[in-house]
Amino acid sequence: PVKKPLVIVTRKLPEAIETRMMELFNTKLNPDDHPLSQAELIEAVKTADVLVPTVTDRIDGRILAHANPNLRLIANFGTGVDHIDLAAARQRGITVTNTPGVLTEDTADMTIALILATSRRLAEGERVIRTSEWGGWSPTWMLGRRIWGKRLGIIGMGRIGTAVARRARAFGMSIHYHNRNRVSEDIEHELEATYWESLDQMMARMDILSVNCPHTPATYHLLSARRLKLLQKHSILVNTARGEVIDENALTRMLVGGEIAGAGLDVFEHEPAVNPKLVALDNVVLLPHMGSATIEGRLDMGEKVIINIKTFADGHRPPDRVLEGLL
Numbered sequence: 001p002v003k004k005p006l007v008i009v010t011r012k013l014p015e016a017i018e019t020r021m022m023e024l025f026n027t028k029l030n031p032d033d034h035p036l037s038q039a040e041l042i043e044a045v046k047t048a049d050v051l052v053p054t055v056t057d058r059i060d061g062r063i064l065a066h067a068n069p070n071l072r073l074i075a076n077f078g079t080g081v082d083h084i085d086l087a088a089a090r091q092r093g094i095t096v097t098n099t100p101g102v103l104t105e106d107t108a109d110m111t112i113a114l115i116l117a118t119s120r121r122l123a124e125g126e127r128v129i130r131t132s133e134w135g136g137w138s139p140t141w142m143l144g145r146r147i148w149g150k151r152l153g154i155i156g157m158g159r160i161g162t163a164v165a166r167r168a169r170a171f172g173m174s175i176h177y178h179n180r181n182r183v184s185e186d187i188e189h190e191l192e193a194t195y196w197e198s199l200d201q202m203m204a205r206m207d208i209l210s211v212n213c214p215h216t217p218a219t220y221h222l223l224s225a226r227r228l229k230l231l232q233k234h235s236i237l238v239n240t241a242r243g244e245v246i247d248e249n250a251l252t253r254m255l256v257g258g259e260i261a262g263a264g265l266d267v268f269e270h271e272p273a274v275n276p277k278l279v280a281l282d283n284v285v286l287l288p289h290m291g292s293a294t295i296e297g298r299l300d301m302g303e304k305v306i307i308n309i310k311t312f313a314d315g316h317r318p319p320d321r322v323l324e325g326l327l
């Protein structure tokens with residue numbers, strides 16, 4: 001264990017967090033918040049004892065090949081770790097931690113916001129006013145779909161999926177889910193949730209689908225072109241997880257062809273690029289990866305990162321281990 005490790009933070013974090021990090025560790029910040037280039041990332045792993053990356057840093061095997069032997073901890077600022085090559089980290093005995101729990105409620109809120117925005121055409125309505133095209137009220141104009149009484153299918157019933165289900169119940173939706181494992185009987189009972197072992201069967205029967213699983217090799221394009229075809233014409237799909245879980249080109253084709261009613265997307269396959277064909281559609285709501293973007297959430301995430309580094313530097317196992325390396 002290194003008492004005052006050299007901690008390199010790849011992006012600008014809330015000031016209070018940066019100040020605490022400067023007090024506790026030998027910290028190198030990124031004050032102008034530019035996304036690190038490949039060369040800068042390589043330089044960082046060459047010198048750091050601890051690296052604090054975010055979702056915008058692709059830490060693959062090529063980058064880690066340059067890591068100095070002192071790099072013992074990657075303390076990710078965020079929950080998803082799909083931008084980090086865990087196999088390569090494991091080979092080098094590097095511990096990887098994340099920030100689970102503190103962004104659950106915010107991301108669940110955003111999921112519900114997207115379900116409502118897409119079903120009730122919020123963004124479209126707003127655009128009508130902003131472009132001064134509103135000709136006045138009419139009984140048959142701007143009709144969305146009610147969410148009350150509808151079937152919500154949640155793909156990935158972890159912390160966030162469960163938090164989405166709790167909210168959705170209050171909106172009068174019935175809860176269905178697909179997950180690697182069934183959740184506990186208590187939770188199923190509380191949510192009156194129906195478990196679908198077959199994702200195909202669930203997809204064919206839902207009104208609204210929400211993606212809440214992590215992106216792993218097993219979930220890459222889980223919503224493939226074939227599976228998306230199972231969705232009903234009136235259904236809507238929302239994604240606050242990772243773009244890679246959905247075959248975005250196939251989804252775009254279906255939206256263009258009117259094969260599903262709409263989509264609400266906070267994440268994309270090739271961020272920050274967004275398919276221009278999606279942008280051209282009125283029945284999609286597009287957000288720039290804002291699911292956990294709250295002032296409070298970012299502070300909580302920062303606190304988690306600090307605790308993980310501090311515990312590790314003190315020679316103990318950090319609480320939020322995704323990958324356990326050598327101490």
Ligand code: 8YV
Binds near residue numbers: 054077078103289293
């Ligand atoms: C963050 C996220 O904005 O935690 C995650 O997995 O997607 C977001 O909450 C971002 O990833 C931080 O690195």
